[in-house]
Amino acid sequence: MQTTFTEAQLRDPGTARANEILRACVHCGFCTATCPTYQVLGDELDSPRGRIYLIKDMLENERDPDARTVKHIDRCLSCLACMTTCPSGVHYMHLVDHARAYIETRYRRPLGERMLRWMLARTLPYPTRFRVALLGAKIGRPFRRLIPDARLRAMLEMAPKRIPPVSRNDDPQVFAPAGAPRMRVALMTGCAQKALNTDINDATIRLLRRLGCEVVVAQGQGCCGALTHHMGREGDAHAAAAGNIRAWMAEKRAGGLDAVVINTSGCGTTVKDYGHMFRNDPLAGDAAEAAGLALDVSELLARLEVPAMPADHPARGMRVGYHAACSLQHGQKIKDAPKALLKAAGFEVAEPADSHLCCGSAGTYNLMQPEISAQLKARKLRTLEAVKPQVIAAGNIGCMMQIGSGTGVPVVHTVELLDWATGGPVPPALADAAA
Structure with missing residues (x-):
């Protein structure tokens, strides 16, 4: 794809990266075959190719986003099926993430939507706040059909039937291996998962210990940043990610780490991208090292047999x-x-x-x-x-x-x-x- 960014525009690292991605696209349309929103809606602008055109026009002209552009970019799931399908290696994830950050700083959403996004950003990444919200949703769930707003109804319907008790396994600590030690790993315990389902981390710790891993829950780790990152709230996302990078690197320097194990794949995709997120930051070296340590739990288990x-x-x-x-x-x-x-x-x-x-x-x-x-x-x-x-x-x-x-x-x-x-x-x- 031909682009017309000026030299001044390309001095911005985000725009320069967007230019690289845009120029890799050859308009082939293979992505439309595997895009879920295109499958459901049948609108070219709700496909990766259509969104790429919208993003290109918005960035090249440095224009404030309009409601039409925002609507179609908001409808993107960031499922990244298009990246699996693309024969040209277009890194759509970095492009749409940059577009969302651009929209966040230059588009004024309606008041109700701004409030909703603010509430989600201030609730979901914080387990205690999220638990309180889930309790409120559970109480309000029987009355959800009386609420006209579909998004508020969806929040009530998300509440699980049973809110699990707090697990002390999620507190900062070290779990010794059950047998002969083979590896020392940090477990990312997540944020929403700690409120929605504590069985997952408990099972992960038991299994890894049984297979000879010393499991560390590092002091200072928290949300990976994905939830706010995908809303374009770059500052919030980077602050959360920086806390994890510092926590894991402190643990690595103190006692050594063979891996950072992640059992929530949405978090894993983001953590593995920390090197890119911090490429122009003083934390760049540590971010790249932390990203290199990150393994989905299935990757680690495949090595442990x-x-x-x-x-x-x-x-x-x-x-x-x-x-x-x-x-x-x-x-x-x-x-x-x-x-x-x-x-x-x-x-x-x-x-x-x-x-x-x-x-x-x-x-x-x-x-x-x-x-x-x-x-x-x-x-x-x-x-x-x-x-x-x-x-x-x-x-x-x-x-x-x-x-x-x-x-x-x-x-x-x-x-x-x-x-x-x-x-x-x-x-x-x-x-x-x-x-």
Whole structure:
């Protein structure tokens, strides 16, 4: 794609990166075949190619964003399926993230939307605040049909039936390996996950210890920054990311780290991009090193070789419907490891049709774009339930909440099944379903 940025414009690092990405695009349209919003809406401007044209026009002309441009960019899930499909290697993620930051500084949204975005940014990344909000949503949920605003209804519907108790495992501490030590790893405990489902971190710690890992929950770590990053709130996102970088690098220098383990794939995609986010910052070196240490839990488990469950284990042969989170398969290019781990452990793994398409969760997307999100959820549920699973496994808390809100099939994290297979307890979601 030909661009006409001036030399003065290209002195801005964000614009220079956008120029590189735009010039890599050859207009082929392969991305439209795998874009969920284009599949649902059928509008060229709701495809990556269409959004690229809108972003190019906005940035080259240095114009204030108009409502039409903002609408179509807001509708992007950032599922990154387009990056998997693109034959030219267009890094759409960096482009749309830059566009969102540009919009955030130069477009004045309606008051109600500004308030909603402010509330989400000040609630979701903070587990205690999020727990309070979930409690309020749980109380208000029976009255959701009386609320005319679809986004407020979506927030009430997101509240889980049971808000889990606070887990002390999420506090800063060190867990010794259960056997001979093999690795020393930091576990990113996340933010929303600590309020929505504490079973995931608990299972991760048990499993990693069982496999010989010393597990560190570092002092000072918190939200990865993804939730605010995708809203264009660059300052908030970078502040959260900087806290993690400092926490992990302090731990690495004090006792050494072989990896930073992440069991929420949406966080993993962002953490692995810290080097880019801080490329022009004094933290650049540490950011790149922290990003290089980051591993999805399935990547680490593949290196550690999880043993198979005993022949008489009650889970042997259990049929698992595997949901591939977009941030895992497209953002991190991890497609086979989770399925291979489950199969090797003794589960039967079934993958649904159109597994490349998003479930509609996408961070705050199901709250900000509830109508489109609901269509994508219904589509995903149909394909998952069609494989007749006894349990659905995923590697991202947002996907788990989205899918779990629409099916009676238990939904668990992949690591919970692997923990169970190797000596851990039955995943609570499965135990509750059997009760």
